[in-house]
Amino acid sequence: MTRGTETRERILDAAQHLVLRQGFASTTVDAVLAEARSSKGAFFHHFPSKADLGKALVERYAAADAAALDELIAIGEAASDDPVDQLLALLSAFEEGIDQLLEVQPGCLFVSFIYEADLAGSETDETVAQSILHWRAGILEKLEKAAAQHPSMPPVELTTLADLLFSIFEGGFLMTRALDDPTMLRRQLAHYRHYVELIFDRPVHP
Amino acid sequence: MTRGTETRERILDAAQHLVLRQGFASTTVDAVLAEARSSKGAFFHHFPSKADLGKALVERYAAADAAALDELIAIGEAASDDPVDQLLALLSAFEEGIDQLLEVQPGCLFVSFIYEADLAGSETDETVAQSILHWRAGILEKLEKAAAQHPSMPPVELTTLADLLFSIFEGGFLMTRALDDPTMLRRQLAHYRHYVELIFDRPVHP
Amino acid sequence: MTRGTETRERILDAAQHLVLRQGFASTTVDAVLAEARSSKGAFFHHFPSKADLGKALVERYAAADAAALDELIAIGEAASDDPVDQLLALLSAFEEGIDQLLEVQPGCLFVSFIYEADLAGSETDETVAQSILHWRAGILEKLEKAAAQHPSMPPVELTTLADLLFSIFEGGFLMTRALDDPTMLRRQLAHYRHYVELIFDRPVHP
Amino acid sequence: MTRGTETRERILDAAQHLVLRQGFASTTVDAVLAEARSSKGAFFHHFPSKADLGKALVERYAAADAAALDELIAIGEAASDDPVDQLLALLSAFEEGIDQLLEVQPGCLFVSFIYEADLAGSETDETVAQSILHWRAGILEKLEKAAAQHPSMPPVELTTLADLLFSIFEGGFLMTRALDDPTMLRRQLAHYRHYVELIFDRPVHP
DNA sequence: ACTTACGGGACTTCCCGTTAAT
């Protein structure tokens, strides 16, 4: 990694830290620079504008997010050949990784950009939507295979069930912050798993 | 309603509209005033500072939110004497009201203040937390009564199950915006109902 | 004194108190009203504008100032028939009144308007100048009569000597505030008296 | 002198010019910038706030003031070995420099900050007090040496006599402005010299 | 690749004076 790239990463790290805490609009370029121990010239050398910083931030976050999902799926597929078991293993691994995640991130970067529209241009919207659809596709694939093997399951909509995982993840993050309760997110994700267990007629594991 | 109160409400309406769209930091006082068709003097007369506007905004929103929940609970209690039926009726009414809600509100005001901390002082945090706990208490009461009548239900944590409704509501709101799909929120809430139906051994209604 | 006049005086008192402390520009109408426990309507009923308040303030102060000088002169004239003794008696009485004055006033209102030109219009300038000339005339009269009786006195300029009393009074006020030493003003005025004693060949009284 | 320092000085010059004329509160940042032909950005770069400008203004003024006094003292000491002669030479030099001073400065910056308390924070108070004490120390040293050689002098308080010079200087400045008479200050300072001449039994020089 | 200094505009704050309601 060259020196320039290293500075760029330091700026992105500082920016992400501040944006997660205060939102994008309230995060000034100067504050990012102070945290990254860099300077104006360096910033505008790497990013044409603050909006470009936002774009880069979301894209880097989305890439990491996709990688994390792919890893979870791989863990699931390594655990079993049965799609339901794969899904449950995936979810268990997800739950187990939450505590570590919370230490690094007090929230989800996507939310800042979803609720602060028009700040970094509409290009971030597209990136965020792609990330969500990636989760949908990954989970839905397991759900459909599982459903094919369980003809007598309750008549629930699978696409929305896939989306529900993302929803509970985001909602749980919010409640974790709002109530200042770091256990919230993990316990809520457990309910998603329980729901899946009930749908596919498995015993519920606490 | 006095003249002053009416102006104050008009300012709050305009502010809420803009904050839901752009976030609090990006919403300028001038923009609020333009939308409310009011003036700097009027604003400063009613709100000592922009932070006080934020506080008033959250408090008014929390009051309306609590009233909406209380109404849903009343609808549930009017529908049946059985706690599970009450809960399911409540959830059905919730789902049916979503479309109308989305026409008025493109998001939840709480999220803006949870993800833009320190903007309107920490007093908003407390108000938001109280709102969430109000939902927990209202749903939890029904869940516990239902659980008392269903000793053989799966071993799920009831407090978190109560919280899960709020989480899915917030997460569904986010996905509705991110994917620009107004049906998302309602379909996700239906899954919450299905989960409750499975837990209490009721047939799942799509 | 009618009720309206009483309110007006209360406003003037509050304003003088604040202006002496912060200057005229920094003294807001609202602050005056808060201190006077009155309201906007009352203020603009009595004073067409803030500038008029300034004008009224200076005029009231100048009138009180002139009355104080006249009283000092009367005290001097009651003490003796000799003009030098009259002057010295006047100065002693001045010194003795200082401590009481300082309790009420932490400074001279004129200074605020001399150093904040163009705030209350140029009409205040004229009032201030007249006040100074009144002091000059009062003291100069005594000095000239005394000089007529002391042909061998040192060749000092009498008009400026008269003015010097005002100067030391103002300068002493400033130092009293700057050094937060309430004895300063009185001790400096004693030097003026000593100077007069030396000029007219009298023994110096500490 | 670097580029930045030059701009900073230009801003300070413009600010001093305006503050002496209108006071600190009435001097707007925009007016300073217009006079200094600079910009908001430059101002905010050099001074975090208007209060800091005030602080810098007073500190620069105090430094120049101290230097001027030191130069006067040096002139006195170069003129003679006798402390009385040194003092009189110092005072004569002071008087001779007044006309030139008045062309540049229509008043004393300290007064603005003494009479507009709490505008630039209380830190200016300390700087002003130190300046006054510097004058006291410089003059008092000469007075005490002179007094040691003149045991028969009148029983006047030397510390206050030292302070009196500052007082007459400030009071004379005020009268110069109030009466619009540029000769006032010099003539009043001459009286201070005459007083010293009388105390130390020297012939009075007009 | 990076730094300091700067340009200029937008935003919150704040305040004088007026109007409307009691």
Next chain:
DNA sequence: ATTAACGGGAAGTCCCGTAAGT
């Protein structure tokens, strides 16, 4: 005839982005 509400504008703060220099 007093008080609350309001209108409008200016002042201080703050910040994005540029430029000159190293």
